[in-house]
Amino acid sequence: MINRVNERVKDIVVPGIRVFSNEVMQYKDGVNLTIGEPDFPTPDPVKQAGIEAIQNNLTGYSHNAGLLELREKVSLFFEEKYGFHYDPVTEIVITTGASEGIDSILRTILTEGDEVIMPAPIYSGYEPIVHLSGAKVVYLDTMKTDLLPCPDELEGLISEKTKAIILNYPSNPTGMTLNKEQMDGLVKVLERHDIFIISDEIYSENSFNEEHVSFASYPEIRNKLFLIHGLSKSHAMTGWRLGYVLGPKELMEHVLKVHLYNSICAALPSQYAGIEALTNSRNTPLKMNTAYLERRDYVYERLTAMGLSVIKPTGAFYIFPSIDMTGLTSWDFATKLLDSELVAVVPGSTFTTYGEGFIRISYANSMENLVEGMDRIERFIKVNC
Ligand SMILES: Cc1ncc(COP(=O)(O)O)c(C=O)c1O
Structure with missing residues (x-):
């Protein structure tokens, strides 16, 4: 067989x-x-919230997009910390870790023959999913530019076939971050093209030199941007499998369908633990x-x-x-x-x-x-x- x-x-x-x-x-x-x-x-209070959810029999399915209360906390977190708003009802989906968010987004947008640009070296979790969709990765070499993507080189890689770009800053594996000026340069290129931007900012809370700036804070690219995030890294919750995807309503409607057919919803006790993480355990x-x-x-x-x-x-x-x-x-x-x-x-x-x-x-x-x-x-x- x-x-x-x-x-x-x-x-x-x-x-x-x-x-x-x-x-x-x-x-x-x-x-x-x-x-x-x-x-x-x-953190103990986060563990406790998960334990209490199980003890109170909160062990069933939730809304496919996740508990509204958790989506509201996610929305509030980005608003208060990074200064941009996503509607918790229509623009946020809670996923089974950031990994499932990556998978759901890529399967929502990619078809055979598409190209996806990625600065390289890059986290190994994206390319296989792109490949499974029959699409192809086009790498943006960062080795001669101190491990950072050069806007002019990005411009040169964009073609008719380009469907999306995946960005991951702070970066796994390099530990590099982008400052505002470097982001401005990339956004200037991206705003001119009809390509999706998938920004995996799961390490945003581990930013050492300056406050993290999110690609979601640029209104000029918001209509084509997906933001990937989650609690695995920031709250030492890798095994709880809790992530989230944020994006414009008309795109998230479709991501939600893919998500619900592969996960139905994220694990409910983990979602209750997530509410605690984003409320009293933010620090x-x-x-x-x-x-x-x-x-x-x-x-x-x-x-x-x-x-x-x-x-x-x-x-x-x-x-x-x-x-x-x-x-x-x-x-x-x-x-x-x-x-x-x-x-x-x-x-x-x-x-x-x-x-x-x-x-x-x-x-x-x-x-x-x-x-x-x-x-x-x-x-x-x-x-x-
Ligand atoms: C850049 C990046 N995105 C996503 C993930 C996966 O996160 P999760 O455990 O929430 O699925 C990882 C895990 O190492 C990662 O480094």
Whole structure:
């Protein structure tokens, strides 16, 4: 029967993140620097809200778009924090993690032959979904522009076939953020073209240098913009599977249909926990950021002292050093490091071929693990260079 499986599904592969993290988990003494999730527990009041929902038998379906009360909290959060408004009744859908939001949007807009532009290197969660729709990704190379997308180069990639662009700032895997001026430049290009803009801002709460600015705060592109967000990263809630998609009413009507046929609705106890997260636990990310900043600086200094070239990240919780000087491919580097030092990192090639020559380290990890991980990487580099 295998020859009857959808060829496009056969084409897609398990991401490198999982390959190396599954491997390192077998070793008692392993140090796992791969996984992109906070090493903090979900805040107690948020957990309690979920527990109470279960105890009160709030365990059924909700409205397909999610509890109105949660959508109102999502709306209020963006209004108060980022200064733009989305109507909770018609413009917000609660999804099963941001991942389901990405899937629902892409399946709403893409058909065979479409092209989707993405700055690269980029998170590995988009390309497979684009591929499953029969569409194709066109990469915007950021390697010569300090890992940031250049507006003129973007303009040059837009064609008749371009259906959408996916942006993800703060970025996984690079940790780069965009400032207002850089965003203005991109918006000037995007406003001239009839293409959808999918902005995945799931790391907006982990923005270190300056306050995050959302692409949704530009009225000139709002009619074609989808904003993806959720609580996985900001509130250490990866396992609760709670995300949200915001967009114009006439587009969200269609996203809602795709969403309801794949999920019906997000898990109800998680939605109650989400209400608490966006009401009384809004400051959770601030506490985590204090720890992330200390860890980022530590890891940055250690990598630099090892002679690796690296741009200091300004958001998310990843750092993306070049391993060029070792002469190894990123996959070989990660494999040898794991074999010899039991440290798992993610090869840059996981984030498209543009990430070749780099590795991604997640510093959402205890200081103890980071110290041990850096000591072992240093030893590995001494032996291999
Ligand atoms: C950029 C980005 N978007 C989306 C996701 C998925 O988020 P969720 O766990 O809410 O599905 C991740 C997870 O690593 C991510 O890095």
